[in-house]
Amino acid sequence: DAKTNPFMFRYEAMQNDRVRYANQPIAVVIAETLEAATEGAALLAPTYEVEPARTGLDGNESFVPPAVGVGNPSALRHGDVDGALKTSAHAIDVTYETPAQYHNAMEPHGIVAQWDGDKLSIDTPTQGLVMMQARIAGLFGIPPGNVHIRSPFLGGGFGSKGLISGPVVLGLLAAKLVQRPVKLVLRRDQMYGPVGHRSPTRQRLRMATAKDGALTAIDHHAKVASSTFDDFFEPAANASHSLYASPAIAISHEAVRLDNGTPLFMRAPGEAPGSLALECAIDEMALACGMDPLAFRLKNYAEVEPISGRPFSSKALRECYTQGAERFGWAKRPLEPRQMRDENGFLVGWGMGTAIFPALMFAAEARAVLRRDGSATMETGAHDMGQGAWTALAQIAADALALGIDEVEFKAGTSDLPDAGIAGGSAHTATAGSAIHNAGAAVIAKLAELATSDQRSPLFGAGNAGVIARGGRLHRRDDDSRSESYVDILARAGLAEVEARGNGAIDPAAQANYAMQAHGAVFAEVKVDPELGQIRVSRMVGAFAAGRVINPRLVKSQYFGGMIWGISFTLHEEAITDRRSGRIMNANLAEYHVPVNADVPPMEALMIDEHDPYVNPLGIKGVGEIAITGSAGAVANAVWHATGVRVRRFPIRIDDLLKGGDG
Incomplete structure (x- = not known):
């Protein structure tokens, strides 16, 4: 169960006749050909008793979750936040919303399974071979050694293939039923439900500073969603407890249960939506103080982890700021918005965001x-x-x-x-x-x-x-x-x-004594048509410090991928839910927008030298997710700098700019 294994979640495998969310599997048709199986599925005519669908962050009663992410406390508090907010020289109180997002790896979830007595042979994409082997063995009551899984390469995972899903189990059951090899592969639209997604969030950030711009309080509250039948709560507010120095910091979460599949891990879970809100709020706080966004971040640079007081095992964020800003040309940025135009008359804006992601390690x-x-x-x-x-x-x-x-x-x-x-x-x-x-x-x-x-x-x-x-x-x-x-x-x-x-x-002593994080700084330029409101990201520069780099080419590719996902987060991705049925209306790659080549600008990724003697014997920190966490905020802040319109609901739409934002 989840108490003994934090990666253990429930799934739907036709255990009963209750449908809990749209796109939940209710039947499997087994046939000799794909065409026959497709026809058989189309001929099914189930009948339902209809109940109102609970959708959206206001669609059900809220509660305080017992934990967020993988066993993290749902709330942390350090210092007198309320007192600091009341006595501050400058303060902001802003709310940001991010939508549900769904995995769209190039390769969908699928499985080929064959039983030989109580021995099982499987070909399937998985991010956790031995964990999946143990889970399947437990489900079918056979020794783990009887389960052989081949998964040499995955066509993308992003967290969705880390855990066994209901459709995979249905493939195993189908093979057992017919005693023949069975192949089951999800269609693109079938991935919107049973294989995890990123929860929507509503995040309120209250910040306060002294006259000189030094932060005196950060209060980050996130409202997130889970399913009606399992617990996974996006740890969005956790983005605020390790980055900026403040004598008073509070993070907290509330949640609602909705009629959807269970949200699960999606690239940079928690940090991706959380840092987008945090980095936008930091820019708004800098503006309230009349300070340049980079100068404000340097003013509030954390030399130790703010809440715990632990030293960082290594931290080269200052060098990331310096080298990234120099390469981008940040010193020429005017403080006020709508001050720059290109040769075509487009509004030009420059924004930045700080990247942070924990340096994790498993056994x-x-x-x-x-x-x-x-x-x-x-x-x-x-x-x-x-x-x-x-x-x-x-x-x-x-x-x-x-x-x-x-x-x-x-x-x-x-x-x-x-x-x-x-x-x-x-x-x-x-x-x-x-x-x-x-x-x-x-x-x-x-x-x-x-x-x-x-x-x-x-x-x-x-x-x-x-x-x-x-x-x-x-x-x-x-x-x-x-x-x-x-x-x-x-x-x-x-x-x-x-x-x-x-x-x-991971070394428990090192983990107890040091805060282990990778850091970075991302700078983005956008161009906005002043009449049509169309937004194009025109260039990006990211500078990242993530310990020892094993292969620079591979690392740079990961940084680019994260920066592109940041663009996607801010300008493209959104799952649109029919409030009447809970069905995802754009469950396809035509209408669920992700960046294509034409959306991606010239990019640079700088690798900042960083030696970390504590994080692990090789001094390696991960790079797969960190570049999302600075990039989304950098693009959003650049849009504000170009237009003077602060949009706090994502993705940013043309009509948001034309009507003057939502804040």
């Missing part, structure tokens, strides 16, 4: 093997959903074994390999990479023990001084000329191979 295991023929293998059940995990992890494996990347066979993507943890929370490289690093160190240590305890080895007696691995050889630390190859060590020992396992998990 993982890897197995390393060195063979007498000079080859090596590294195994872990890692997931690659387009972020390049297999490339980055293979690089870590080669470094850990002190071999060329072409000399190491990297095995991943199946459930019979060591558990690589879940690929989520921007934690996969740190999680699986640490296990790989430790497995490599362990197998090298075994090899060193063989050599240094063998009188025939040139490394004999080097135990105290130690050895170092380089280029497929072990060298004495105190005499680099004395070395021996892996091949010779194993041959003389009469061993065909040597193997070792390594684990990766």
Whole structure:
């Protein structure tokens, strides 16, 4: 249950005759061909007793959730917020709304399943191989080892493929029923309901400052939604507890239960909508103080985590501000809006946002093997959903074994390999990479023990001084000329191979003593047609500090992806719900708008050097989600700077600008 496993959620698999939300599966038609199955489904004629649909954030009674996200407290308070608000020199009280958003990965959810007695073979995209294996084994009462899952690559995940969903279970049941292989794949419109989404939010931010612009209070309250049958509450207000220095900070949440599928993890859950509201409010607070938005952020720079007082394990945000602003040309930005136009007469606006995302890590295991023929293998059940995990992890494996990347066979993507943890929370490289690093160190240590305890080895007696691995050889630390190859060590020992396992998990002491976050700063330029209100993002610059960078090309690609999602969040994405039925009206890629190539401007992503000795053995922080958190606010603030219209409901529409905003 959810108390023992925070990633355990309920799903609909036709357990009863009650329909709880639109697009809930109510039947599965099994046929020889896709055409026959489609016709069979079309011929079904179910009848219903109709009840009013509860939709929207005002569609049901609200309550305080017991926790938000994965076991986080729903409220935190530090200092006298109300007192600071009453005695401030400057204050704002603003409310922002973000809509429900739905996953639209290139590859929809699907499964191919085949039973052989009580053994089950599955091909399916998943972000958590071993977790899914255990969940399926528990559902069907079979040993986990009887469930073999192949998931070498995913066509996008973004959180929606982290947990087993109802349609996947229906595919397993169908295969068991007919005792033949069954393939079940969701249509695009069927993904709007049973496989998770991002909750809508309504966020009220109250802020106060002293005369000099120093923050004296931040109060961030978020109203979110869950389903009627399970608990997942978007931790949107949590964006405010780690970023800006203030002696008084309060964050809180309330929730409603609606007739929709359960919202779940969606890229940067909590931080994406929360930071959009926070970064817009910070700009509004800077304006109230008559300060430049960057100067205001620097004035309120947090040297330690504001609520806890813990030092950061590393923090190069100041360098992100400096280098990003210089590259963008921020110093030329006029303070007042509607001051810049381009050669075509379009209004030009510049905005910025601060990026922040926790440096997470899960538990993982890897197995390393060195063979007498000079080859090596590294195994872990890692997931690659387009972020390049297999490339980055293979690089870590080669470094850990002190071999060329072409000399190491990297095995991943199946459930019979060591558990690589879940690929989520921007934690996969740190999680699986640490296990790989430790497995490599362990197998090298075994090899060193063989050599240094063998009188025939040139490394004999080097135990105290130690050895170092380089280029497929072990060298004495105190005499680099004395070395021996892996091949010779194993041959003389009469061993065909040597193997070792390594684990990766976050250090509880480091986690208790340090705040671990990745940071960044994003700068955006927009151009707005003054007569038509059409908005185009014309350029973006992001500067990010996320610890050690394993593969700069892959990291830059992730930053670009996050910045594009920020554009999408601010200007494009919105699921439109029919208030009468609860049905999503735009459940397709024609009307659920996401950016296409023509919407994406020239982008730059700067990688700011940052060394973190505490976050994990490799010093890695995740990069998959951080770039959303600064980008959405940067675009929204740029729209205000271009037009002088502050829109607080997203996505920003043309009519919002033409009628003068909603604030």
